[in-house]
Amino acid sequence: MPPIPCPSCGATLPPSPVVCPACQLPLTGPEAVQLWQLDQQLASLQTERLALIGALRARGTTTVPAPSRLGSALPGPQTSDLQSAGPQDLGAAGTTGPAAPLSAPRRRWTTQQTLLAVGVLLVLVAASIALAFAWFVIGPYGQMVVMGGFTGLAVYSSLYVSRRALPSSAEALALVAAGLLLLDVSAARRFGLFGLDLVSGRGYTVVTGLLVATGLAALHRVDRRIAAYALTSLAAASVAWAGVVSFAHGPAGAASLALLGAAAFGAARVALPGSLGLTRRAAGGPASLWSAVALATAFVGALRDTRPERFGADIAGPTASGLACVAVLVALCVGGAFVVRSVVAVRAGVLGSRAAVRADWSARPVSGDWRAVTLVALVTTAAGPAAVLGLGSQVGPVGTALLSGLVAAVGAGLLALRPARQSLGDLWLLGQVAAGELVLVALAVLHHADVPTIATLVATATLAAAAAVLRPRWLVPAAGVSALALLFAVAVAGQLRSPGTQVVAVTAYAAVLSAFALARRGRPDEQTTGVVAALSFGLALAASTPLPDGYAAASLAVLAAAAAATAVLRPRLRPVAAGVSAVTGTSSLWLVGGLASPDVQWILLALAAALLATLAIWLRERPEEAVLAIVAGLVAVTTVTLALDRGWPHAASGSAATYGVLAVVYAALPHRRALAAVGVAGLTTAVWVELLEADVMRLEAYTLPCAALLLAAGLWSHRELGDGSWTVAGPALLVALVPSAAATAVSDDLPRALLTVTAAVAVLVVGAWRRWQALVVVGAAAAGLVAVTQLGPFTLHAPRFLTLGTLGVLLLMVGARYEQRRENARQALSWLSSLT
Structure with missing residues (x-):
C-alpha cells in the first residue's frame, strides 16, 4: 500500500x-x-x-475534425443537452471508461511569482541604497535601529500573509527578511558597531552565520509553511561552516573539516526535532555538498603532496599530509556507503521492498529527497579510486605494484567469500575494487617503470581471471580484461629484453590465445578471447615494422596458421578465416623470399597465386571458394605487374599464360564457365607481352589472337550465356573488326582495307543468313567504316559540281519517295530487332 x-x-x-x-x-x-x-x-x-x-x-x-468552439462541435438545437443533463447523466458519462489515475500537477513559475521575485530584488537593492545614504544622516546606531525595524517588519509581514493563505507572498517576504538580516550582520562589522570591526573576519562569519541560521530556523518552526526560512537557515549554516573550514592550514585540514561539516549536517538531518520541518528534511543537501567539497579538496591534496622521502631507487614514503588526505577519501568512501545503505533500508521499510526503492530512485534521481542521496552516492563511488590514486602517486612505482597486488588479493577474497548474488551493494563493492586496480595500472604506466607495470598487469589479469571463474555471469568481460592485461604484460616483458624478443613473445602469446579460443568451442568467452588474439597479432605486426622482415614474416606465418585452423574448426568463420590465411600466408612468403633474392621472392609469389587458385578449384562448392579465388586473382595480377616492373617480360608472359590455363581448367567445372573470361585475359596478356618483346607493331597481331580466344570462350559457354549472338560472338567480332576498320582512317594500307572490308561483308552475309544480330551490326558497321575512310580522300579532291549534284539528286530521290523510304526504314529496324 x-x-x-x-x-x-x-x-x-x-x-x-x-x-x-x-x-x-x-x-x-x-x-x-x-x-x-x-x-x-x-x-x-x-x-x-x-x-x-x-x-x-x-x-x-x-x-x-476541427471545431472552433464547444458550441460548433454539437448540432445546433442539441447544444442545450449539456444544460438539461442532470447530475446523474454527468456521472454516467464520467464513468463510461476506466478512471484515469490522478497525477500530481507540475509546478510552474507563475506570473505572480515572477512579479514577487522582481519585487524582492528591488526591495533589497533599495534597502542597500537607503542604507548607504541614510548612514551619514542618522549615524550607525540609528541605522541599526532602522534596519532592524525593517527586518522585523519583513518577518512579521511574511508570517501574517502566510496565515492569510498567501504562500507566494509569504515566501517573497521571507526572502526579503533573510536578505535584510544578512545585510544587518554584514553592515554591523563593516561600520564598527559595538567594536565588531576588531573581531576577526573568519570568526565573525562563523558566529554570525550560526546565529542567523538559528534565528531563521526558529522562524520556520513558527510557520513551517514558509520554506524560504528553512532554506536560508541552511545556507547561513553552510556559510558559517565555510568560515570554520577557512581556519584550516593545508588541504588535509580543509578536507577533514569539510568532511566534519558533511557529518554535522547529516547528523542534523537525523537528530533535529520534527518540529523544524523542512529545516530538518533539507539538511541532507548541505551534507552532500560538503562531502563533494571534501572529496575535491582531499583529492587535490593527495596528488599535490607527492614529494616523499626516498627509501631507495623506486620505493618512497608518503607524507603525513598526503596520508591524511587519503584517509579522508577512505572515510568518504566508507561513510558514504554506510549512509546510502541506511537511507535505502529506511525507504525500503516505508515502500515495502528494495525493488520499490530502486524504482523510485531511478525514476527521480535528482529530485525530491533523492537529490542529496544521489550526490552522496556519486561522491562515495569516486572516493575509492581517488584514494587509491592518491596513495599510489605517493608510494612510487614499487609501492604501486605492491598496492596493486593487495587490491587484487582483496578483490579475489571478496569473490571467493561473498555469495554470487546480483546485489547492487556487491556490484558496487567489486566495481570499486576493479576501478582501483585499473587506476593502479594507469599509474604504473605513468611512472615509466617496466617491472612494476608488469606486476600491476599480472595482478589485474589474476583478478579478472578469478572473476571469470567465480562469477560465471561475468565470464565474457572478465575473460577479455584478463586476456588484454596479460597481452600488455607480455609486450612490456618482451621489450625489456629487445624489440625482437617483444615481437616473438607477443606472437607466441597470440598463438596460445588462438588455440585457447578454438578449444573453448561454444563457450561464452570464445569470441572475446578470439578478438584479443586478433589484437595480439596486430600488436606483433605493428611492433615488427622497424625490425628486419624476418620478424614480420614469422608473425604472419603464425597468423596464417591460426586463421587456417579457425577456418577448419569454425565453419561459420570459414570464408573470413580462409581469406585472412591466404593474405597473411602470401605476405609471409613474399617477406621470406625477399630475405633471399628478388628472383626467389617473385617465384614464391607466383607459386602462391597458383597454389591459391588450385585450392579454390579443389574446394569448389564450399563457402571459402570465392574468397580464395578472389585472393588468387589479386595475387596473380600483382605477380604479372611486378615482373613487368622489374623488366622480366618472359616471366610475366609465362606466369600470365599459366594463370590463364588454370582459369580455363577452373572454368571446366560445372557452373564455372564465366571464369573463361579470366583465362582469356591471362592468355591474351601472355601473347601481348611476347609480341611487345619481339617489337611486333602490326595491329592484327594483337587483336586477332584475343578475338580467337574470345570466340572460343563464347562458343564454349554459349549455353550459360543464353545463346545470344552478342554474348557468344559479339566481343570477338568487335575486337577483330573494329580496330582494323578504324586503323584504315589513319593509314594508307590498302591490303588491310581490302581484307577488313571483305571479312566484314562475309560476317554481314553470315549474320543475315543465320539471323544473328551481332554479326549483322558489327559487319555492317565495319564495312561502312572502311568505305567511308576509303571514299573520304577522293571526295575531297572531286569537282564541286559533281559532289553537290550527287547530293542534290540523292535528296530529291529521298524527298520524292519519303513515305516509302520511311516505311522501308521501319521494316529494316523491325527485321534487325528480330535477329538473335
Whole structure:
C-alpha cells in the first residue's frame, strides 16, 4: 500500500497515524473520519471530472475534425443537452471508461511569482541604497535601529500573509527578511558597531552565520509553511561552516573539516526535532555538498603532496599530509556507503521492498529527497579510486605494484567469500575494487617503470581471471580484461629484453590465445578471447615494422596458421578465416623470399597465386571458394605487374599464360564457365607481352589472337550465356573488326582495307543468313567504316559540281519517295530487332 500523505502539510504518515509527525495535526476522532471521507469524495470527483473531459475530447475528435468552439462541435438545437443533463447523466458519462489515475500537477513559475521575485530584488537593492545614504544622516546606531525595524517588519509581514493563505507572498517576504538580516550582520562589522570591526573576519562569519541560521530556523518552526526560512537557515549554516573550514592550514585540514561539516549536517538531518520541518528534511543537501567539497579538496591534496622521502631507487614514503588526505577519501568512501545503505533500508521499510526503492530512485534521481542521496552516492563511488590514486602517486612505482597486488588479493577474497548474488551493494563493492586496480595500472604506466607495470598487469589479469571463474555471469568481460592485461604484460616483458624478443613473445602469446579460443568451442568467452588474439597479432605486426622482415614474416606465418585452423574448426568463420590465411600466408612468403633474392621472392609469389587458385578449384562448392579465388586473382595480377616492373617480360608472359590455363581448367567445372573470361585475359596478356618483346607493331597481331580466344570462350559457354549472338560472338567480332576498320582512317594500307572490308561483308552475309544480330551490326558497321575512310580522300579532291549534284539528286530521290523510304526504314529496324 502506498504511503498516505498528511491532509494539511503533505508529509508522509506512519502506518497507524495518531498525529502528524510534521505539523502535529490530530488524526483521530469523528472530525478526522469526516475529513478522510471528504478527501475521498474530492478525489473521486476529480477522477470523474478527468474522465468526462477525456470522453468529450474523444467524442469531438470522432465527430467533427476541427471545431472552433464547444458550441460548433454539437448540432445546433442539441447544444442545450449539456444544460438539461442532470447530475446523474454527468456521472454516467464520467464513468463510461476506466478512471484515469490522478497525477500530481507540475509546478510552474507563475506570473505572480515572477512579479514577487522582481519585487524582492528591488526591495533589497533599495534597502542597500537607503542604507548607504541614510548612514551619514542618522549615524550607525540609528541605522541599526532602522534596519532592524525593517527586518522585523519583513518577518512579521511574511508570517501574517502566510496565515492569510498567501504562500507566494509569504515566501517573497521571507526572502526579503533573510536578505535584510544578512545585510544587518554584514553592515554591523563593516561600520564598527559595538567594536565588531576588531573581531576577526573568519570568526565573525562563523558566529554570525550560526546565529542567523538559528534565528531563521526558529522562524520556520513558527510557520513551517514558509520554506524560504528553512532554506536560508541552511545556507547561513553552510556559510558559517565555510568560515570554520577557512581556519584550516593545508588541504588535509580543509578536507577533514569539510568532511566534519558533511557529518554535522547529516547528523542534523537525523537528530533535529520534527518540529523544524523542512529545516530538518533539507539538511541532507548541505551534507552532500560538503562531502563533494571534501572529496575535491582531499583529492587535490593527495596528488599535490607527492614529494616523499626516498627509501631507495623506486620505493618512497608518503607524507603525513598526503596520508591524511587519503584517509579522508577512505572515510568518504566508507561513510558514504554506510549512509546510502541506511537511507535505502529506511525507504525500503516505508515502500515495502528494495525493488520499490530502486524504482523510485531511478525514476527521480535528482529530485525530491533523492537529490542529496544521489550526490552522496556519486561522491562515495569516486572516493575509492581517488584514494587509491592518491596513495599510489605517493608510494612510487614499487609501492604501486605492491598496492596493486593487495587490491587484487582483496578483490579475489571478496569473490571467493561473498555469495554470487546480483546485489547492487556487491556490484558496487567489486566495481570499486576493479576501478582501483585499473587506476593502479594507469599509474604504473605513468611512472615509466617496466617491472612494476608488469606486476600491476599480472595482478589485474589474476583478478579478472578469478572473476571469470567465480562469477560465471561475468565470464565474457572478465575473460577479455584478463586476456588484454596479460597481452600488455607480455609486450612490456618482451621489450625489456629487445624489440625482437617483444615481437616473438607477443606472437607466441597470440598463438596460445588462438588455440585457447578454438578449444573453448561454444563457450561464452570464445569470441572475446578470439578478438584479443586478433589484437595480439596486430600488436606483433605493428611492433615488427622497424625490425628486419624476418620478424614480420614469422608473425604472419603464425597468423596464417591460426586463421587456417579457425577456418577448419569454425565453419561459420570459414570464408573470413580462409581469406585472412591466404593474405597473411602470401605476405609471409613474399617477406621470406625477399630475405633471399628478388628472383626467389617473385617465384614464391607466383607459386602462391597458383597454389591459391588450385585450392579454390579443389574446394569448389564450399563457402571459402570465392574468397580464395578472389585472393588468387589479386595475387596473380600483382605477380604479372611486378615482373613487368622489374623488366622480366618472359616471366610475366609465362606466369600470365599459366594463370590463364588454370582459369580455363577452373572454368571446366560445372557452373564455372564465366571464369573463361579470366583465362582469356591471362592468355591474351601472355601473347601481348611476347609480341611487345619481339617489337611486333602490326595491329592484327594483337587483336586477332584475343578475338580467337574470345570466340572460343563464347562458343564454349554459349549455353550459360543464353545463346545470344552478342554474348557468344559479339566481343570477338568487335575486337577483330573494329580496330582494323578504324586503323584504315589513319593509314594508307590498302591490303588491310581490302581484307577488313571483305571479312566484314562475309560476317554481314553470315549474320543475315543465320539471323544473328551481332554479326549483322558489327559487319555492317565495319564495312561502312572502311568505305567511308576509303571514299573520304577522293571526295575531297572531286569537282564541286559533281559532289553537290550527287547530293542534290540523292535528296530529291529521298524527298520524292519519303513515305516509302520511311516505311522501308521501319521494316529494316523491325527485321534487325528480330535477329538473335
